[in-house]
Amino acid sequence: MSVENNAWKLATRPDGDIKQSDLEWVAETLPDPAEGEICVRHVYLSLDPTNRIWMSDIDQYMPPVAIGEVMRGGTLGVVEASNVNGYAVGDMVSGMGGWQKYTVGPANAWQVLPKDTGLPMTAFMGCLSFIGMTAYFGLLDICDPKPGETVVVNAAAGAVGSLVGQIAKIKDARVVGIAGSDDKCKWIKDELGFDEAINYKTENVLEMLKQYCPDGIDCVFENVGGQILDDQLTLMNNFSRIALCGLISTYNDLDAPGPKMFRNILMKRIMVKGFIVSDYMARAQEAMADLGKWMMEGKLQYRVDVRPGLENAPQVVNDLFVGANTGKLMIQISDE
Amino acid sequence: MSVENNAWKLATRPDGDIKQSDLEWVAETLPDPAEGEICVRHVYLSLDPTNRIWMSDIDQYMPPVAIGEVMRGGTLGVVEASNVNGYAVGDMVSGMGGWQKYTVGPANAWQVLPKDTGLPMTAFMGCLSFIGMTAYFGLLDICDPKPGETVVVNAAAGAVGSLVGQIAKIKDARVVGIAGSDDKCKWIKDELGFDEAINYKTENVLEMLKQYCPDGIDCVFENVGGQILDDQLTLMNNFSRIALCGLISTYNDLDAPGPKMFRNILMKRIMVKGFIVSDYMARAQEAMADLGKWMMEGKLQYRVDVRPGLENAPQVVNDLFVGANTGKLMIQISDE
Numbered sequence: 001m002s003v004e005n006n007a008w009k010l011a012t013r014p015d016g017d018i019k020q021s022d023l024e025w026v027a028e029t030l031p032d033p034a035e036g037e038i039c040v041r042h043v044y045l046s047l048d049p050t051n052r053i054w055m056s057d058i059d060q061y062m063p064p065v066a067i068g069e070v071m072r073g074g075t076l077g078v079v080e081a082s083n084v085n086g087y088a089v090g091d092m093v094s095g096m097g098g099w100q101k102y103t104v105g106p107a108n109a110w111q112v113l114p115k116d117t118g119l120p121m122t123a124f125m126g127c128l129s130f131i132g133m134t135a136y137f138g139l140l141d142i143c144d145p146k147p148g149e150t151v152v153v154n155a156a157a158g159a160v161g162s163l164v165g166q167i168a169k170i171k172d173a174r175v176v177g178i179a180g181s182d183d184k185c186k187w188i189k190d191e192l193g194f195d196e197a198i199n200y201k202t203e204n205v206l207e208m209l210k211q212y213c214p215d216g217i218d219c220v221f222e223n224v225g226g227q228i229l230d231d232q233l234t235l236m237n238n239f240s241r242i243a244l245c246g247l248i249s250t251y252n253d254l255d256a257p258g259p260k261m262f263r264n265i266l267m268k269r270i271m272v273k274g275f276i277v278s279d280y281m282a283r284a285q286e287a288m289a290d291l292g293k294w295m296m297e298g299k300l301q302y303r304v305d306v307r308p309g310l311e312n313a314p315q316v317v318n319d320l321f322v323g324a325n326t327g328k329l330m331i332q333i334s335d336e
Numbered sequence: 337m338s339v340e341n342n343a344w345k346l347a348t349r350p351d352g353d354i355k356q357s358d359l360e361w362v363a364e365t366l367p368d369p370a371e372g373e374i375c376v377r378h379v380y381l382s383l384d385p386t387n388r389i390w391m392s393d394i395d396q397y398m399p400p401v402a403i404g405e406v407m408r409g410g411t412l413g414v415v416e417a418s419n420v421n422g423y424a425v426g427d428m429v430s431g432m433g434g435w436q437k438y439t440v441g442p443a444n445a446w447q448v449l450p451k452d453t454g455l456p457m458t459a460f461m462g463c464l465s466f467i468g469m470t471a472y473f474g475l476l477d478i479c480d481p482k483p484g485e486t487v488v489v490n491a492a493a494g495a496v497g498s499l500v501g502q503i504a505k506i507k508d509a510r511v512v513g514i515a516g517s518d519d520k521c522k523w524i525k526d527e528l529g530f531d532e533a534i535n536y537k538t539e540n541v542l543e544m545l546k547q548y549c550p551d552g553i554d555c556v557f558e559n560v561g562g563q564i565l566d567d568q569l570t571l572m573n574n575f576s577r578i579a580l581c582g583l584i585s586t587y588n589d590l591d592a593p594g595p596k597m598f599r600n601i602l603m604k605r606i607m608v609k610g611f612i613v614s615d616y617m618a619r620a621q622e623a624m625a626d627l628g629k630w631m632m633e634g635k636l637q638y639r640v641d642v643r644p645g646l647e648n649a650p651q652v653v654n655d656l657f658v659g660a661n662t663g664k665l666m667i668q669i670s671d672e
Contacts (some may be wrong), residue, residue: 053603058572060603225598234395244602258594262561266580266610267389267396274602 003039003080004310005030007070007100008313014055016252017321020314022055022270023071023099030104032081039081042097047317048126048159051225052251061232061276063124069311071099072150076113076125077331087112094124095184099313101333107323119295121336126159126328134245135163135221136287141280142243142273143219143321147172152214152232153222156197159302159328160245164221165194166300173219174213178205178228180323186327192301206231206236216240226256227251233261238270244274252321303327339375341366341417342405343436350391352588353657356650358391359407366440367613368417374443375417377434378641381462381667382410382648383653384495385559388587397612407435407649412461414672421464423448430460432563435649437669455631458670462495462638462664463627464590466613470581471499471557472623473616476507478579478609479555486549488568492533493520494533494580495638495664501530502636512548514541516659523600523662528637542567552576561585562592569597572604578585588657634658639663 004027009036011024015279033039042176044242051333055074065072075097079087087093095110096104105275113124126132155161165188168175172290177194179185185197196212198205205228209217216237222229235241250256266274280287292301304327307316310333319325340363347360369375390408393400397540401408415423420443431446433439449460462468481487487504491497492513501511501524513530515521521533532548534541537647541564545553553574558565561583572578586592593646601608616623630636641661643652646669655661 059600061574061605102657137610247599247602250599253598258596260591260594260600261556262594262598263583263586264395264610266583266606266612267394267609269397269612271610272601272608274600274605274607276602276605279605 001103002032003030003104005100005102006148006310008310009070010055010065010067012067012144013057014052015264016316017050018055018314021316022316026310031104033104035084036107037082037086037105038079038093040075040077040085040097040103040108040110041080042077042094042101042103042333043336044076044122044125044232044314045097046315047101047320047329047331048074049246049248049251049320051317052236052321055249056251056254057206057252058170062276069241072096073099074125074130075103075104075333077110078123082107091147092121092124094129099310101310111119112199112265122304122306122314122328122330123302125330126304127163127295127300128145128288130277131328132163132281133284133287135160135290136242136281137220137277138245138275139164139167142275143221143241145173145219148174149218150174150176150215150220151221152176152178152209152217153215153223154178154200155246155248155323156188157181157326158223161221161223162188162192162302162327163300164314166192167294168219169193170299176209177215178224184323185327187303200228205235215317219243221245221246225259229259230261233259233264233270236264238266238268240270242270244272249322255272305329306332308332338368339366339377339438339440341438342646344646345406346391346401349393350402352387353570354391354654359523359650361647366438369419370418370441372442374415374420374423374425374429374446376410376411376413376429376431376433376439376446378413378414378437378439378646379672380458380461380642381433381649381669383656384410384647385582385584385587385656386642387653388657389489392590394590397666400439400522405487405530405620406562408432409435410461410466410668411439412457413439415493416528417522418443419622428457428460430465430656435646437646456594458642458664458666459492459631459638461666462640463499463631463636464624467495467664468499468627469578469616469620469623471496471503472612472627473535473613473619474579474581474611475500475503475555475557476614478611479577479671481507481555482508482514485552485554486510486512487555487557488512488514488549488569489515489557490514491563491582491659492524492530492534492573493517493662494559496576497557498638498663503630504555505529506630508526520662523639527620530583536616543572544570559580559584559596565595566597569595569600569606572600572606576602576606578606578608580608584657641665644667644668
């Protein structure tokens with residue numbers, strides 16, 4: 001039962017925004033799974049800011065995707081054929097399946113998802129995935145906010161940012177979110193319980209931060225970089241902390257200057273630490289236990305932004321860089 | 337026994353380099369010490385890169401020096417008159433006496449130096465002062481180099497940098513120093529035991545770092561900022577650490593851009609921490625015990641660069657920003 005696959009392969013490294021011509025749409029027949037292998041039909045493809053990093057060949061935390069290779073991406077799928085114990089046809093699995101319809105390969109690259117949780121499948125691409133772990137460890141391990149401290153999170157209506165703010169509230173911090181539309185601001189404030197929200201597209205971020213952080217900023221969960229990072233640095237307190245999770249405003253421009261207020265890291269004795277969720281893989285259970293509990297208690301809400309059709313991935317991924325998504329952006333490749 | 341004092345008072349905030357006209361030379365008669373006060377004759381005035389920060393009104397770790405106020409500075413002096421127990425005439429004392437010949441004021445702002453140590457008085461403005469503590473805590477508390485790791489220190493022939501490299505060698509790290517002349521490079525390599533030295537004025541820093549750090553950089557003790565910081569960031573390893581002690585290349589230019597390779601803090605999961613030696617005051621004894629022991633064992637060498645005459649301070653301080661000093665720069669105000 002070989003399958004007809006379609007895949008987006010990296011054709012050339014993007015210059016600035018990702019163009020469709022940077023990827024090539026290919027059709028190929030995949031073989032049956034060999035001993036120890038499974039065939040996975042991809043249902044959801046995760047689109048993430050880091051996709052842009054992987055397409056480039058800058059020095060980065062994983063090898064860049066090679067030219068001619070299937071574009072890397074996180075996927076949820078269903079086992080269609082199995083040649084190994086522990087993976088049954090019909091099992092839901094999670095893994096780095098890439099920008100394609102099927103994977104045939106070693107089963108141990110895939111994790112079987114728990115059954116009968118009552119949770120929608122997409123939860124395993126949000127809260128209960130590397131997304132949730134990113135928010136959890138970046139905030140709690142690096143920023144470590146104390147009750148009453150002020151936490152600022154940007155890209156606050158994004159998949160990670162929206163969880164960061166909610167976890168900070170669970171930890172009794174004061175939370176200010178920065179997002180890119182009035183709708184997003186309304187959502188994080190009215191529905192997610194952020195104390196304040198700033199629309200960076202229509203408001204003066206520095207002035208609003210001054211107003212909303214009268215005691216200064218103790219923790220920043222940084223997803224964006226650029227001017228927003230400078231504005232935050234300007235108002236950070238002595239001995240404050242920055243969890244550096246992303247710099248999405250700079251991914252399309254390698255010549256972007258660094259933060260002008262870098263000197264405040266010295267003046268205010270700030271601790272900045274970059275991290276990648278995979279650094280915390282050994283502690284995954286710790287995060288999943290808390291995140292699962294908080295979800296069951298109704299303390300963590302999330303939004304998914306599901307777009308149809310693998311063929312649209314190269315256009316849709318750019319929505320991340322202009323904030324045109326609300327919540328976790330993913331492509332639905334096939335039916336659940 | 338009132339004294340005739342001369343002082344440099346801040347007249348205006350410098351724009352770029354410090355000009356003599358930014359300070360005003362004043363003469364005034366000081367009163368006798370009141371109850372609880374002493375009169376200190378200043379012998380040595382410490383000149384430090386941070387002087388430039390104090391003259392500006394940027395957001396900083398101490399209040400800026402006010403216009404019309406005596407310029408702030410660390411001093412060693414001799415008690416000339418005392419109106420308080422515990423401070424005897426002739427005692428050597430250390431404190432923030434400022435850019436002036438005498439201080440009359442509260443004794444508790446001054447620390448009596450140990451007697452009969454066999455050490456020159458200037459040692460208490462070098463190794464056994466906030467200079468030594470800066471090197472000690474920045475390197476050991478923030479960078480925490482492991483044996484065999486590679487430490488890069490810039491301004492490496494400076495008062496702090498030269499100690500950082502020697503302490504890193506005591507801890508069995510590999511040490512590469514960056515300094516501004518062949519003489520300085522020769523000194524840190526041949527006399528202080530640095531493994532390698534780079535003359536940033538004549539050599540390509542990035543290329544030499546690549547050559548001298550074949551296993552990448554694990555720790556940076558940052559005094560300089562600017563292009564040198566970018567070059568280091570380019571070669572830093574995963575989970576490496578930066579002790580951010582100073583950014584001397586940027587103090588005269590508030591519009592200096594931040595490090596372009598800031599993104600590597602994310603990609604390489606680097607930890608950057610700014611610090612000021614006063615943050616570690618509670619642990620001063622810990623540093624002094626080790627530094628004193630290492631000095632006695634001949635493991636720590638230092639150089640002082642003593643210039644005569646308080647009236648020259650406004651010109652001499654600029655030598656720090658062009659690297660025209662070798663070792664701890666100080667002004668001799670009066671005889672020991």
